Amino acid sequence: MTFIESVSLFLGLLFSANLLYFSGQKWGATATVAGTLVALAAATLWPLLLAALVAAALLALLHWRQPQLAQGQGRENPLRELVHHFMSLSMVLVGLQYVAYHTLLLNGYGGYLIRPDVVDGFLPIAGGIEIKAILTLGLWDGAHPAAAVMLFTVLLSGVLCKRAFCGWACPLGLGGTYLYRLRKKVIRGDALPPAWLDWPLRMLKYLLLLGLGYIMVSMPSASLPHYLEGNYHQIADAKMGMFFASPSVIAAIVIALILALAAWQQQAFCRYLCPYGAGLGLLSFLSPLKIRRNDNHCLNSKGMNCDKCSRACPARIEVHQQINIRSDECQACMRCVSACPKSAALGLSTRWGWRLSATGIAALLLILLFGLPLLAYLLGFWHSDVTDAVRLQLLPYLSQIGH
Ligand code: SF4
Ligand code: SF4
Numbered sequence: 323m324t325f326i327e328s329v330s331l332f333l334g335l336l337f338s339a340n341l342l343y344f345s346g347q348k349w350g351a352t353a354t355v356a357g358t359l360v361a362l363a364a365a366t367l368w369p370l371l372l373a374a375l376v377a378a379a380l381l382a383l384l385h386w387r388q389p390q391l392a393q394g395q396g397r398e399n400p401l402r403e404l405v406h407h408f409m410s411l412s413m414v415l416v417g418l419q420y421v422a423y424h425t426l427l428l429n430g431y432g433g434y435l436i437r438p439d440v441v442d443g444f445l446p447i448a449g450g451i452e453i454k455a456i457l458t459l460g461l462w463d464g465a466h467p468a469a470a471v472m473l474f475t476v477l478l479s480g481v482l483c484k485r486a487f488c489g490w491a492c493p494l495g496l497g498g499t500y501l502y503r504l505r506k507k508v509i510r511g512d513a514l515p516p517a518w519l520d521w522p523l524r525m526l527k528y529l530l531l532l533g534l535g536y537i538m539v540s541m542p543s544a545s546l547p548h549y550l551e552g553n554y555h556q557i558a559d560a561k562m563g564m565f566f567a568s569p570s571v572i573a574a575i576v577i578a579l580i581l582a583l584a585a586w587q588q589q590a591f592c593r594y595l596c597p598y599g600a601g602l603g604l605l606s607f608l609s610p611l612k613i614r615r616n617d618n619h620c621l622n623s624k625g626m627n628c629d630k631c632s633r634a635c636p637a638r639i640e641v642h643q644q645i646n647i648r649s650d651e652c653q654a655c656m657r658c659v660s661a662c663p664k665s666a667a668l669g670l671s672t673r674w675g676w677r678l679s680a681t682g683i684a685a686l687l688l689i690l691l692f693g694l695p696l697l698a699y700l701l702g703f704w705h706s707d708v709t710d711a712v713r714l715q716l717l718p719y720l721s722q723i724g725h
């Protein structure tokens with residue numbers, strides 16, 4: 323595990339424990355810290371210990387500079403933005419290390435940097451195929467185990483806390499938001515598609531998901547070992563990197579269209595095209611957590627015309643007209659809760675009345691997104707076994723390597 327990955331991981335876990343502590347969940351905080359310490363003791367690696375100390379120092383710095391935010395107090399939005407920026411910054415740094423690793427390797431300086439395995443999280447097809455190999459053949463892939471771990475982790479987050487991954491963690495979603503804000507500065511106003519067009523556009527992401535699912539399902543189990551040992555899978559991350567670093571004309575047009583789409587409408591990529599968002603949207607129906615409006619406390623029941631929650635919702639859900647928000651577009655972002663003037667009127671809760679604050683959802687998501695990869699790392703199912711020598715052999719033929 324690289325130093326950036328380790329610092330992010332420990333910072334995420336310590337911050338979760340800290341949030342649980344300050345929200346009164348002392349047992350949850352103790353369990354998270356204890357689990358982290360056990361993991362450190364089990365790994366017995368000094369770089370991990372150093373990363374944990376750096377993470378603790380960064381958390382202390384946050385307490386010093388922004389005590390209210392560090393304790394998860396105040397409204398929901400600043401906490402979500404902190405978590406979302408932290409997750410995205412971590413991915414950007416990891417991406418830079420990935421590029422630096424390959425640059426050094428190709429210039430004869432291999433061994434100075436290690437490849438951050440978490441980048442395999444951007445290989446959902448490989449992850450799906452690996453999970454299929456585990457389930458059907460008991461075959462655990464060694465080339466990109468992190469792809470299976472990250473896919474499983476993100477999908478599990480959908481079952482537990484809806485599309486909170488999209489609203490709180492996804493770097494692409496945050497990048498799209500910045501692009502949208504930039505466009506709004508240059509060209510004001512919004513040109514939203516009418517409802518009759520919006521619905522079929524939203525279905526596009528499910529078609530993409532279906533296509534990806536078909537690739538995984540249609541591959542016969544008997545051919546999985548051959549695929550996982552093949553050159554394409556060994557170097558799948560570099561193939562994906564090449565798609566963005568040196569795109570074909572068609573790929574460049576597709577990327578440009580996606581960027582234009584993200585700039586045109588808030589969360590347009592998440593809403594219309596992201597297959598991860600589609601998968602999480604489907605799984606979110608299983609989540610016991612929903613945004614629920616208590617009509618007795620809502621200002622509308624007192625004869626006032628309030629729609630602040632709906633106007634705050636980036637997914638354009640008519641929150642003020644529903645009791646339970648079941649929409650597959652809801653990202654549990656809590657913007658509606660933050661906008662509501664009546665604290666008892668709106669919240670994220672289960673059917674039986676257990677309410678989860680923004681602090682709770684941040685802690686739950688961070689524990690999931692960092693706890694499971696840490697467990698996988700300790701169990702030896704994280705680090706890629708594709709050596710630098712094999713990479714050096716395959717990289718010059720990258721464009722010729724196919725399935
Ligand atoms: S309904 Fe609320 S939590 Fe869901 S996406 Fe809209 S603002 Fe976010
Ligand atoms: S913002 Fe609050 S009070 Fe206003 S409609 Fe929504 S739930 Fe009701």
